[in-house]
Amino acid sequence: MADLLRLLLRVAEKAANVARVCRQEGPLFELLVQEKTGDDKNKKFVQDFKTLADVVIQEMIRHDVGAQFPEMAAFIHGEESNKFENGLGESVTVTVCATQEETAALLAAVLDGDHTAASLLARAIHQDPASIDADTDGLTLPVGPSELGIWIDPIDATSQYIEGREEVLEEGHLAPSGLHCALVLIGVYLRSTGEPVMGVINQPFNHKDPAGGGWRGKHFWGVSCGGVDVCSVSRPKGGAGLSAVLSSSEKPVVKEALTALCGADKLMYASGAGYKILCVIQGLADVYVLSEGSTFKWDSCAPHALLRALGGGVADLTKCLRSGSGAQDPQIELTYHQPCAECKGAERWANRGGLVAYRDRSQLLAAVGPLKDKLLV
Incomplete structure (x- = not known):
């Protein structure tokens, strides 16, 4: 492995x-x-x-x-x-x-x-790339390659990649748009259960080389399987209150509910589903909430594995809202092995119930609570 x-x-x-x-x-x-x-x-x-x-x-x-x-x-x-x-x-x-x-x-x-x-x-x-530094020696998991499948998103946030805006980032702040949001996502899941067990995220346009002026990237990875939880990102320390990242096109009722919960200064917007989940991984936001079924398995599989390694996850928002046992129900987590039988084309692999990406179960509960009355009709 x-x-x-x-x-x-x-x-x-x-x-x-x-x-x-x-x-x-x-x-x-x-x-x-x-x-x-x-x-x-x-x-x-x-x-x-x-x-x-x-x-x-x-x-x-x-x-x-x-x-x-x-x-x-x-x-x-x-x-x-x-x-x-x-x-x-x-x-x-x-x-x-x-x-x-x-x-x-x-x-x-x-x-x-x-x-x-x-x-x-x-x-x-x-062309072979330069060697990638990662402390993977000795990594053993209770599964083999014949039990695994892979989801690839070649360039997530393609529109930001095409537009190519070069935003100047402040330390500790997310990029609302631009090349920083474009990611390569490779997620590995168990064929039997659909659980995400390994994820690699590459951010091709992380920073400019001060010497040559060309773009340099950054990579992130995580493994969560059989009691093994390892991530290249340290678990961020929690801050006071809750912060959330959304799509700018999110429903007004969701924006209103989370503004009341987080405060206007802790409600942020960014492009790209993969990038918004990466913001949660890095601690730039505590949760990412999406009420629409507009993301797909290839968007969420890789970053989901990293969040699992950090003790978090990516849950189906609709299942969270309907679950009587709340965020303790393991059935709310997204899985990656079965298509939607009644859908066609790419929609077979959509995350149709929306999603919530989180690092901590208490943050998941806090984010979902105010949305029950707004979204369940």
């Missing part, structure tokens, strides 16, 4: 490199941000280059993990379909090939013969 964690840290850093290269290299950056017009307007690869960047990262992770752990290959899931139609109407399935040259040729077919962009992307995919 230490080998699996080391591998996930490495492929997450490779993914972060791809994300950075797409913003740093001119030919890729133009495809990423430009709105095409005229004859180019209906070309799927141009409209969806951001999706191609996501798919390339997803398939790279799938390729590398499947190569080292073939027993997991059929249980590596992601947000994106890997099938594209190019400007000639040809269907191309995006995969990572054995060599950089073969991958470049395949990507050129998707990109209507743009060999420069395809070569830059292929080079980033096949």
